[in-house]
Amino acid sequence: MTVWGFVKAVVTAPFLGAICAAIGWVNAGTIIFLDFVVHWAFGLEQGLISQVALVVAKHLPLVFGVFGFMGAFVSEVPVQSVFGTARWASAKDIASMAGKHRAGLIIGRDPQKKALLRYDGPSHLMTMAPTRTGKGVGTIIPNLLTAQRSVICIDPKGENARITARAREGFGALHVLDPFGVTDRPSSCFNPFAHLDANDVDIAEHAGTLADALVYDEPGSSGDVHWNEEARALIAGLIMMVVASEPPHLRHPATLRDYLTRPPKAFADLLTRMQESDRCDGLIARAANRHLGKSDCEASGVLSSAQRHTHFLDSPRMKRVMERSDFCFADLKQRTQSVFLVLPPDRLGTYARWLRLMISQSLTEMVRMRNGTSPVEGVTASEAMSATWGSQKKEAPANNSVLFLLDEFASLGRLQAVERAMGLMAGYGVQLWPILQDIHQLRALYGKGANTFLANAGVLQVFGVNDIETAELVARSIGKRDAHYMTASHSEGKQTNSEHIAARNLINADEIMRLPDDRMILLRQGHYPAKLRKIRYYEDKEFKGLFDRI
Ligand SMILES: Nc1ncnc2c1ncn2[C@@H]1O[C@H](COP(=O)(O)OP(=O)(O)OP(=O)(O)O)[C@@H](O)[C@H]1O
Numbered sequence: 445m446t447v448w449g450f451v452k453a454v455v456t457a458p459f460l461g462a463i464c465a466a467i468g469w470v471n472a473g474t475i476i477f478l479d480f481v482v483h484w485a486f487g488l489e490q491g492l493i494s495q496v497a498l499v500v501a502k503h504l505p506l507v508f509g510v511f512g513f514m515g516a517f518v519s520e521v522p523v524q525s526v527f528g529t530a531r532w533a534s535a536k537d538i539a540s541m542a543g544k545h546r547a548g549l550i551i552g553r554d555p556q557k558k559a560l561l562r563y564d565g566p567s568h569l570m571t572m573a574p575t576r577t578g579k580g581v582g583t584i585i586p587n588l589l590t591a592q593r594s595v596i597c598i599d600p601k602g603e604n605a606r607i608t609a610r611a612r613e614g615f616g617a618l619h620v621l622d623p624f625g626v627t628d629r630p631s632s633c634f635n636p637f638a639h640l641d642a643n644d645v646d647i648a649e650h651a652g653t654l655a656d657a658l659v660y661d662e663p664g665s666s667g668d669v670h671w672n673e674e675a676r677a678l679i680a681g682l683i684m685m686v687v688a689s690e691p692p693h694l695r696h697p698a699t700l701r702d703y704l705t706r707p708p709k710a711f712a713d714l715l716t717r718m719q720e721s722d723r724c725d726g727l728i729a730r731a732a733n734r735h736l737g738k739s740d741c742e743a744s745g746v747l748s749s750a751q752r753h754t755h756f757l758d759s760p761r762m763k764r765v766m767e768r769s770d771f772c773f774a775d776l777k778q779r780t781q782s783v784f785l786v787l788p789p790d791r792l793g794t795y796a797r798w799l800r801l802m803i804s805q806s807l808t809e810m811v812r813m814r815n816g817t818s819p820v821e822g823v824t825a826s827e828a829m830s831a832t833w834g835s836q837k838k839e840a841p842a843n844n845s846v847l848f849l850l851d852e853f854a855s856l857g858r859l860q861a862v863e864r865a866m867g868l869m870a871g872y873g874v875q876l877w878p879i880l881q882d883i884h885q886l887r888a889l890y891g892k893g894a895n896t897f898l899a900n901a902g903v904l905q906v907f908g909v910n911d912i913e914t915a916e917l918v919a920r921s922i923g924k925r926d927a928h929y930m931t932a933s934h935s936e937g938k939q940t941n942s943e944h945i946a947a948r949n950l951i952n953a954d955e956i957m958r959l960p961d962d963r964m965i966l967l968r969q970g971h972y973p974a975k976l977r978k979i980r981y982y983e984d985k986e987f988k989g990l991f992d993r994i
């Protein structure tokens with residue numbers, strides 16, 4: 445019983461007790477009267493029965509009164525719900541998300557108390573909101589300005605890096621990979637082949653993951669599955685060859701491109717050398733055999749497919765940004781660092797493979813480093829790279845999982861490394877936050893695999909919804925409640941009222957689509973759904989002085 449319920453009971457109990465005692469008194473009078481009438485009518489002597497009736501009648505008002513008094517303290521028995529028990533998070537539920545010690549990722553604002561709400565759990569997060577609805581100003585930038593942990597952020601317009609660079613530099617080293625010079629900052633470099641080791645037992649898997657990132661067809665264009673599959677195998681074999689046979693300064697993607705564009709005679713010589721190689725457990729030789737075992741026609745089809753997928757490596761900008769590594773992704777787990785991957789929207793189509801390479805390689809290195817050991821046995825990642833962070837050493841934060849803010853997630857295309865990571869939890873030290881426009885984008889890329897994303901998102905932010913499918917998905921996820929209504933029927937001059945119960949969504953799809961501009965719906969696993977206020981970093985006091993205007 446709540447405090448308010450108890451106070452109410454204390455006030456009503458004397459009245460209820462008095463009413464019930466009065467009812468008991470009426471009943472006692474009735475018993476005595478009936479006893480008298482029966483004895484009088486039949487001329488009976490008053491004996492034992494009359495004595496019992498008198499005792500009962502004497503105590504009846506007291507018994508009724510006590511029951512009445514106590515009845516006030518009995519809580520109402522909850523009525524069983526028939527169709528559903530969905531409800532919105534109460535003000536208290538929402539206030540409990542405010543987050544102690546200002547820790548955790550910012551996920552919205554309390555609509556009543558106005559406090560920032562946070563999530564400090566290990567699950568992945570997801571945001572679905574159409575363009576210009578505030579994904580940047582309400583989700584990405586507030587977290588970049590405040591999260592004292594390592595972050596990898598896809599930044600299509602370069603605005604996240606420009607607005608938050610000062611704040612991020614305050615937390616640790618900052619690496620802006622900006623091949624097209626959008627941010628006016630000198631670009632850092634990262635060579636995705638730098639950590640491949642021909643003696644690693646998992647070299648085939650790692651080369652395969654990179655090949656998977658390279659072989660990509662834009663959504664809508666139908667790349668042939670067979671050619672893509674064979675091109676992937678050829679590219680993986682050639683990557684192993686680059687790693688096993690080239691000197692360190694040539695172990696980068698440009699050399700792979702050089703292999704694939706050699707004249708026919710030189711390419712045939714390369715394949716012969718690969719056949720003779722016993723490195724990587726003979727997998728280099730097998731890749732060459734697989735290619736040479738094809739008919740001329742098929743082999744040239746596979747080669748041209750591999751050439752198509754690596755065409756973007758001809759760009760001198762790409763070559764420059766991948767020819768060496770200024771940092772190591774695995775070190776993000778040990779020291780707070782920030783990596784921005786900047787690619788302007790008009791280049792996303794052509795250079796999406798670069799983003800795919802970066803995200804795949806970063807995830808691979810994170811997972812390999814989950815026990816704090818370097819991919820190269822016995823050497824820590826820092827030692828392996830011996831990069832120039834000396835002046836910026838910062839202790840790793842308590843929650844040292846690396847946050848991946850994946851803006852424009854759909855532009856990455858389907859990426860197995862991401863799908864795998866989404867299914868893994870924080871034990872691997874990564875927390876993904878894919879940011880999408882709607883559910884169509886996720887389904888178009890991952891088909892049934894989209895459910896993996898939804899099931900593993902501990903937090904789902906939805907706002908500005910303008911498509912019915914997303915709205916219906918959210919309405920269904922929120923669930924149903926009982927709706928009570930009355931009907932009246934008239935028959936032979938009499939009116940009969942009946943009460944009915946029907947199922948109703950707590951919020952319908954059309955109501956989700958009409959949500960005010962400043963509101964969002966937040967779904968958290970194991971909690972009631974909440975309607976929260978959106979954040980706008982540029983006008984909210986908590987972020988004042990932290991960001992730079994652009
Ligand atoms: N500093 C600012 N001052 C005022 N308004 C701003 C500022 N920055 C952004 N806005 C406005 O806030 C709105 C949301 O911007 P935001 O960049 O968050 O959109 P988005 O959801 O990330 O969209 P997109 O898909 O285009 O990236 C836009 O209408 C934008 O004009």
Ligand SMILES: [Mg+2]
Nearest residue numbers: 579580581851
């Ligand atoms: Mg944006």
